[in-house]
Amino acid sequence: xxxxxxxxxxxxxxxxxxxxxxxxxxxxxxxxxxxxxxxxxxxxxxxxxxxxxxxxxxxxxxxxxxxxxxxxxxxxxxxxxxxxxxxxxxxxxxxxxxxxxxxxxxxxxxxxxxxxxxxxxxxxxxxxxxxxxxxxxxxxxxxxxxxxxxxxxxxxxxxxxxxxxxxxxxxxxxxxxxxxxxxxxxxxxxxxxxxxxxxxxxxxxxxxxxxxxxxxxxxxxxxxxxxxxxxxxxxxxxxxxxxxxxxxxxxxxxxxxxxxxxxxxxxxxxxxxxxxxxxxxxxxxxxxxxxxxxxxxxxxxxxxxxxxxxxxxxxxxxxxxxxxxxxxxxxxxxxxxxxxxxxxxxxxxxxxxxxxxxxxxxxxxxxxxxxxxxxxxxxxxxxxxxxxxxxxxxxxxxxxxxxxxxxxxxxxxxxxxxxxxxxxxxxxxxxxxxxxxxxxxxxxxxxxxxxxxxxxxxxxxxxxxxxxxxxxxxxxxxxxxxxxxxxxxxxxxxxxxxxxxxxxxxxxx
Amino acid sequence: xxxxxxxxxxxxxxxxxxxxxxxxxxxxxxxxxxxxxxxxxxxxxxxxxxxxxxxxxxxxxxxxxxxxxxxxxxxxxxxxxxxxxxxxxxxxxxxxxxxxxxxxxxxxxxxxxxxxxxxxxxxxxxxxxxxxxxxxxxxxx
Numbered sequence: 001x002x003x004x005x006x007x008x009x010x011x012x013x014x015x016x017x018x019x020x021x022x023x024x025x026x027x028x029x030x031x032x033x034x035x036x037x038x039x040x041x042x043x044x045x046x047x048x049x050x051x052x053x054x055x056x057x058x059x060x061x062x063x064x065x066x067x068x069x070x071x072x073x074x075x076x077x078x079x080x081x082x083x084x085x086x087x088x089x090x091x092x093x094x095x096x097x098x099x100x101x102x103x104x105x106x107x108x109x110x111x112x113x114x115x116x117x118x119x120x121x122x123x124x125x126x127x128x129x130x131x132x133x134x135x136x137x138x139x140x141x142x143x144x145x146x147x148x149x150x151x152x153x154x155x156x157x158x159x160x161x162x163x164x165x166x167x168x169x170x171x172x173x174x175x176x177x178x179x180x181x182x183x184x185x186x187x188x189x190x191x192x193x194x195x196x197x198x199x200x201x202x203x204x205x206x207x208x209x210x211x212x213x214x215x216x217x218x219x220x221x222x223x224x225x226x227x228x229x230x231x232x233x234x235x236x237x238x239x240x241x242x243x244x245x246x247x248x249x250x251x252x253x254x255x256x257x258x259x260x261x262x263x264x265x266x267x268x269x270x271x272x273x274x275x276x277x278x279x280x281x282x283x284x285x286x287x288x289x290x291x292x293x294x295x296x297x298x299x300x301x302x303x304x305x306x307x308x309x310x311x312x313x314x315x316x317x318x319x320x321x322x323x324x325x326x327x328x329x330x331x332x333x334x335x336x337x338x339x340x341x342x343x344x345x346x347x348x349x350x351x352x353x354x355x356x357x358x359x360x361x362x363x364x365x366x367x368x369x370x371x372x373x374x375x376x377x378x379x380x381x382x383x384x385x386x387x388x389x390x391x392x393x394x395x396x397x398x399x400x401x402x403x404x405x406x407x408x409x410x411x412x413x414x415x416x417x418x419x420x421x422x423x424x425x426x427x428x429x430x431x432x433x434x435x436x437x438x439x440x441x442x443x444x445x446x447x448x449x450x451x452x453x454x455x456x457x458x459x460x461x462x463x464x465x466x467x468x469x470x471x472x473x474x475x476x477x478x479x480x481x482x483x484x485x486x487x488x489x490x491x492x493x494x495x496x497x498x499x500x501x502x503x504x505x506x507x508x509x
Numbered sequence: 510x511x512x513x514x515x516x517x518x519x520x521x522x523x524x525x526x527x528x529x530x531x532x533x534x535x536x537x538x539x540x541x542x543x544x545x546x547x548x549x550x551x552x553x554x555x556x557x558x559x560x561x562x563x564x565x566x567x568x569x570x571x572x573x574x575x576x577x578x579x580x581x582x583x584x585x586x587x588x589x590x591x592x593x594x595x596x597x598x599x600x601x602x603x604x605x606x607x608x609x610x611x612x613x614x615x616x617x618x619x620x621x622x623x624x625x626x627x628x629x630x631x632x633x634x635x636x637x638x639x640x641x642x643x644x645x646x647x648x649x650x
Binding site for chain 2: 231327335354479
């Protein structure tokens with residue numbers, strides 16, 4: 001049986017709460033839980049903090065930026081807008097803010113992988129986040145206990161039991177489709193150093209960011225690059241969200257259009273077979289116009305990742321999509337009560353997806369706010385924590401809403417980075433004024449019923465422009481939100497009277 | 510073993526909406542659409558709230574409710590959300606998961622391009638709309 005040591009702060013046994021994972025999601029959640037006084041254990045299969053960033057992205061630089069020189073001081077809340085990668089401290093811990101900016105190689109505002117790992121390690125160390133490392137979660141059971149069901153985690157270090165378990169295990173397990181022969185080619189995470197592809201014909205299966213990341217990295221090495229998957233690739237400029245291929249990786253598009261040895265193909269990969277020292281890839285074009293057999297020296301499967309849920313689906317945890325991400329309530333609870341998710345896996349809580357815009361929960365800059373909200377939710381629902389919810393006058397509320405949505409000094413960027421997904425909620429007090437009930441999932445505010453109130457967020461329109469959207473809950477339900485005008489500088493503070501008039505009229509209707 | 514995309518494409522081939530498409534086209538549709546699953550009781554489409562998407566039910570059932578009152582049930586292969594997209598108006602009904610519900614989802618701004626790219630799907634959708642209109646007229650008369 002493992003014992004309590006400095007390296008293993010959480011020996012096997014019963015805990016009120018267990019967090020699995022030590023990537024950004026697990027670290028952020030543990031920090032926030034500790035601030036709320038919620039006792040818990042953190043387990044991780046890794047040897048140190050950082051999660052997937054201990055090995056990926058494969059070509060060494062992040063897709064998310066941290067601007068060393070920004071309009072806001074890096075130790076301020078305002079800086080969150082310009083820093084997608086740092087974890088978030090609470091009040092009084094300002095020395096922990098913006099730590100990623102202290103760990104940059106100076107060559108780019110996109111941190112190198114190793115720098116991202118160093119930034120997360122710095123936060124974990126400075127915040128004294130305790131984790132039992134080298135403790136691999138292996139299987140799960142649910143047993144009836146005297147106070148209700150208990151989740152049993154069987155790990156390489158022994159058995160842990162808790163009524164509430166949060167899995168922050170990422171969406172980073174390589175996934176391959178069932179295409180014959182694809183099991184014999186390397187996955188994105190297994191590709192060789194780019195120099196090894198010099199003068200080669202490379203076929204990349206997949207046209208999302210990981211496929212284009214590889215293609216972009218191979219442009220000045222490979223002789224020819226083919227990217228193929230059934231559906232046309234869409235860039236950030238078309239999707240207006242992180243689902244599209246990011247600006248960093250659009251060079252292969254230009255090379256394709258200008259005839260630079262890059263081919264972007266819409267077709268189903270029917271099979272991959274060995275042919276001499278290389279491969280033959282049979283493709284059926286998606287428009288039904290036939291197909292082609294591509295010969296390539298190397299084939300790389302940039303076919304995505306899955307959530308490593310082990311036996312959770314067998315316990316009733318419902319999943320969706322190729323990534324097998326668990327279906328979740330707005331507060332990130334699985335279809336099995338007591339099991340929650342944090343980190344990038346929290347993207348399984350769909351949210352409103354208004355105008356088709358997904359959350360940013362699949363990236364650190366979105367998931368870190370989810371973890372803060374989840375910590376409060378767990379503290380209140382499972383541990384009886386009573387939050388501080390100040391009551392303010394209606395006029396003051398409107399001013400604060402516009403300050404927060406505009407990124408004024410003193411405000412973080414939860415609503416900016418998790419637009420149409422998280423909302424600042426104020427509930428009408430019977431005796432006058434409005435109670436600040438904190439940041440909540442917008443879907444919970446809209447669908448969950450409750451007292452009259454407002455849920456303030458930012459929203460991206462179909463044209464990609466950003467504007468405030470203030471949802472009004474009246475008699476338990478919502479209609480379309482009150483929307484204000486977009487601002488090229490994202491500053492909406494001159495629209496207070498418009499907000500007050502429209503929200504006031506709806507609340508009093 | 511068939512993976513999830515193959516399984517979806519094979520299932521889509523049995524839906525009237527996609528019955529004119531070949532396998533490669535079905536695979537492209539599987540990749541173009543998002544997949545989303547909803548637990549029992551979750552609202553998928555919201556009455557009075559615009560900006561929603563187009564949904565095709567892959568597995569499960571959904572209840573159509575107007576002002577909270579059940580009106581009809583949608584099942585595998587049926588679709589919803591397109592009317593409010595075409596009209597640019599908020600849906601006039603809630604659509605709520607009745608048990609676990611698995612859907613393919615396409616954002617509103619992609620629907621026109623999708624239908625233009627797959628005119629056979631557009632025709633099938635028109636036929637379904639015509640049947641719904643006839644049903645509504647019969648119900649009124």
